[in-house]
Amino acid sequence: MPPGQPAIVVDGLGIRFNRHRRRNLFVRELLSRGESTAPDEGRFWPLRRVSFTVAPGEAVGVVGVNGSGKSTLLKLIAGVLLPDEGSVAVNGGVAPLIEITGGFVNELTGRENIRIVSALHGLTKQQLAERFDRIVDFSGVGDFLDTPFRHYSSGMRVRLAFSVMAHLDEPILLVDEVLAVGDKAFRARCHDKIDELLAAGRTMFLVSHSDADLKRFCTRALLLEKGGLVLDAGVPEVLERYTRGA
Template sequence: MAAPVISVDGVGIQFQRDRQRKRTLKDMLGRKELRQAPDEFWAFRDVSFDVHAGESIGVVGRNGQGKSTLLKMVAEVLIPDEGSVTVRQGVAPLIEITGGFVDDLSVHDNVYLAAGLHGKSKDEIDDEFAEIIEFAEIKDFVHTPYKHLSSGMKVRVAFSVVSRLDEPILLVDEVLAVGDRGFRRKCYARIEEMLAEGRTMFFVSHSDGDLKRFCNRGLYLDKGRMQYDGPIDEAFERYTTDYA
């Protein structure tokens, strides 16, 4: 078997937040200073799995269980505190709709900026620009500052740019939930085309239907651990059994 395109080995990532204990009446009368203690917590630990080319993986779990964090580590936006993440192919991330876009630049300039940051040459973007704008359905807003677009329009621009990239690994995190129904249908058709081309995909969504439609494998994260790695239907069954 060919080497995996993604290897996650014993990964853990820790965050820290400051928790200020409540001021009591005694504290107030005694004018005692409040102390802030760091509150460190692990989003997850000891997570390991391999991904081979062409797999389509849905990440399942409640909010706050590290699904988006895991995608950001694959995208090399976040670095794990323990373990390692090895990605052997290029990644096209659709993780945050504002990622790679500048509010004060026009849609036109943002398309060139975002696509260029992902390795597209100016000539390549010139050739694809009209198709990107047509797919995004924003031809009347090409010279509008990005910050003036609605959240749905920003999603259309971002997806249109990212879906034109040639990278073999696609990361999708909930952003399609913001788009309108008609545009989601276009996005889903495009995702199916990309999967038919043999692309590898990580997909985070709270839509059971979408995950089962696009994914054949599920990773179930809960309580800071990988609870299950296997067929997507079984991943959902275990998740719903735990939280029925």
């Protein structure tokens, strides 16, 4: 990342979704009996006019009720979704811990998935060879390493995916509720690993409903309401406002 540049710049960001699934449109047309509809009927903005900047090495929490736009914001930053208005600039690679197993292939083994996902995020064969045992040990799925991913339990899937992402070199971590998944021992390992990554200067964007996690990792938080940014402040102030309005 070039020195002096922010890690993330979000400016007037917004995205528009269709409220109704395509398969329901025919039924809706029948019910309307040819009545004219407004061009934007059935569309809504899950996120709109959102602006903020994140500095390198900063850990920022994202707070809001379900449906407030938190996960949509992370997907826009990750490049999974493209905005309909405004812009998002990310200076550096991203390790997205959102819909965490989305990049894994069910028909491939755990070993093969580790190799493919690591390569997609820029690890060389030599770098992966140096980290492979640590990834497997952290995940705790060594006995199933050569088993197709489709046979993994949901907990095993999350453990392996988190372990791969946590051992990448990407400077920016996008974390969406993954710390709430898994057993107590694994969550403790995740917490320790994130502490280690932050101490090494990584930037983190954390979506969480856990006050404890937000207070532990973040010094700043964003409060989203109905797709808009209503407060950008210290974690205690944001949590107090969120609790008061929830």
